[in-house]
Amino acid sequence: MEVQNLWQTMEKGKMDKQMKIAVVGVGLIGGSFALTLKEKGLAAEVVGVDNSEPNRNKALELGLVDRFEELPAAVAGADLIVLATPVSSIPLLAVKVLNLVDDSQVVIDMGSTKQELCEVIAQHPRRGRFVATHPMWGTEFSGPEAAVHGAFAGRTVVICDREASDPDALESVERIYAEIGMPVKYMSAEEQDTHTAYVSHISHITSFALALTVLEKEREEEHIFDLAGGGFESTVRLAKSSPATWIPIFMQNKYNILDVLREHIHQLQIFRRMIEKDDVEGLRSLMVRANSIKRILP
Amino acid sequence: MEVQNLWQTMEKGKMDKQMKIAVVGVGLIGGSFALTLKEKGLAAEVVGVDNSEPNRNKALELGLVDRFEELPAAVAGADLIVLATPVSSIPLLAVKVLNLVDDSQVVIDMGSTKQELCEVIAQHPRRGRFVATHPMWGTEFSGPEAAVHGAFAGRTVVICDREASDPDALESVERIYAEIGMPVKYMSAEEQDTHTAYVSHISHITSFALALTVLEKEREEEHIFDLAGGGFESTVRLAKSSPATWIPIFMQNKYNILDVLREHIHQLQIFRRMIEKDDVEGLRSLMVRANSIKRILP
Structure with missing residues (x-):
């Protein structure tokens, strides 16, 4: 030995x-x-x-x-x-x-x-x-x-x-x-893949999707110019990541990622509906709850 | 004067x-x-x-x-x-x-x-x-x-x-x-509100929604523990922002934000469908396009 x-x-x-x-x-x-x-x-x-x-x-x-x-x-x-x-x-x-x-x-x-x-x-x-x-x-x-x-x-x-x-x-x-x-x-390997879908993989997908959202808009408009300062640069940073690294991750963790993505899209739709209806109290309660992420990520 | x-x-x-x-x-x-x-x-x-x-x-x-x-x-x-x-x-x-x-x-x-x-x-x-x-x-x-x-x-x-x-x-x-x-x-004021919906307001909403996604999961699972390191901390940072500041912004820029949110949810659904169908080539082409955000945000 x-x-x-x-x-x-x-x-x-x-x-x-x-x-x-x-x-x-x-x-x-x-x-x-x-x-x-x-x-x-x-x-x-x-x-x-x-x-x-x-x-x-x-x-x-x-x-x-x-x-x-x-x-x-x-x-x-x-x-x-x-x-x-x-x-x-x-x-x-x-x-x-x-x-x-x-x-x-x-x-x-x-x-x-x-x-x-x-x-x-x-x-x-x-x-x-x-x-x-x-x-x-x-x-x-x-x-x-x-x-x-x-x-x-x-x-x-x-x-x-x-x-x-x-x-x-x-x-x-x-x-x-x-x-x-x-x-x-x-x-366990199973728990790690679920966990990582939430704390890493989903963030990469939202960043990629956010970059695409802005780039779509940029086709029509001149004024998507300077993206620093307003918060965008930190949420979109991961969209610079390599497809060669991340596609295999998305494929190997497919079912967990599909679950998380469904939940994330659902949360965005709730937000969208509340803004549409001027539901200020609903938004406040969602955002106060979201603020509690400070507890986990100080 | x-x-x-x-x-x-x-x-x-x-x-x-x-x-x-x-x-x-x-x-x-x-x-x-x-x-x-x-x-x-x-x-x-x-x-x-x-x-x-x-x-x-x-x-x-x-x-x-x-x-x-x-x-x-x-x-x-x-x-x-x-x-x-x-x-x-x-x-x-x-x-x-x-x-x-x-x-x-x-x-x-x-x-x-x-x-x-x-x-x-x-x-x-x-x-x-x-x-x-x-x-x-x-x-x-x-x-x-x-x-x-x-x-x-x-x-x-x-x-x-x-x-x-x-x-x-x-x-x-x-x-x-x-x-x-x-x-x-x-x-113009109109252009600024459109622009800012893309480069700032949407990032805050995706962060809030991402925090809520993880907090929903945390109700069921013990293993949402340490959120640093995997990319999550940078995409969710803005979810700590104040509702008192941001609700008025979302209300005042309501129509631009609804537009951007619709496009962003659409991009996420495209991602979700490609992952579901193992569409590796589709994913690669989306992600390579998203990578070009480097051009605007070096």
Whole structure:
């Protein structure tokens, strides 16, 4: 149990001489995570795997990883393998990586959806080496050039179906996130996908729809000019996000997202009807209730 | 033409010995504007008018204004009168103030809607002393305690129906906004209300509706816990805004807002239908189009 010993003996600051990491998909998330692991002294070496040559060159130029390898070679030498590709490719990739690892290695993913992944790997003989994680951090930008220093700290990380992971693998991953400064929440893959539909996915869809609303209007009018200052820039920021990242998320979390979207459209229709009828008291009661979001998001 | 001479002779930094300002409604906007005028050396004295005693006490404690007066006394001594109350009270207040001013005084408002206001004051014999302005700045907070230093700079200010203002009054106001560092856009009151429905009012409604969507879900589920990190916090920020500020805006800009809301709900329904049908190509084309919002909002 090499890894277990490694983790049991390690102390803060000593780990950097020991842990080798493979990051599969060196974009916004994988690249920022690689930087964080290095900064926190958690990684001696970070090897990247990425099927885009321009992205590989960019990532090397920016110093996000030490070098690139093909997947089998990268996995062979790694204590920790991090999957940070679009969620559509994670389940199959997880199987391929689990096929390669032994009991000294740990695999995590960083995807925004978990049900499909956890279902696909459920019966794999090495399932215990996998820890399904969703660090709740991101920006509207994408690719290796979007990777930033100092990401993740202070944000929540969700760990799913922890009982399916080997205790030593789980503990290793908990220690990494603790070192980064991320509080952990545990839930089932199903709960995480429902939760994330509300706290992340729906916000992206409303932003995309809001951008389209304004762009539709702009076709007819000259005066959609300067969108900063009135509140629009914060609600529409996420509309700059990459379709390559988000379409797979919407597809994998389809039923939860359809539920949330139905409820959101319903709320907008209530608003619309009250404004139409000059129902000031109704609006006040809705808005006072909405104000209580401060309680959850101070 | 005392004011004209004052403005023609003033230079940056000299104005503070000369201009007396009355701010009616010393909350987020009026309070921040008072601070800005002082900081920029534009005001020798700022007299507040506010019908809430707690707000008056708070504003004095925070040093937002030098003292409070009743409206007639405040107007009598002022070179510039600034109306910064909720938009529902601005039209009547504008008439009352115009009844009191002479040709040496200038009146501006800072409201988010303009059609009703400009219609009400259109035939007033002192209409020329009024300049209808909408500085595009705000936060989700309200009241004098929400006033901040350094507000407004760099944001656009809309000036409406400029041909209805006396040239000297218009020039005075343009110089004040230039000193603060706000680029000016000119348009009709009608155009401004349409524009602002898109770039500000709709964002507030989607935020309120998004907060309500999540709060509905929270009734059933425990796992709506930590809303930071996934994008939700930026799209829902405006749901903390004050009903007292925003209900009058929604009522005054009712028809534009109903139009925009109809289009926005339509865009959300298109999204919903595409997700339902796994229409990946349709989604990609919508999202790529939405991405072009970068062009307007870099």
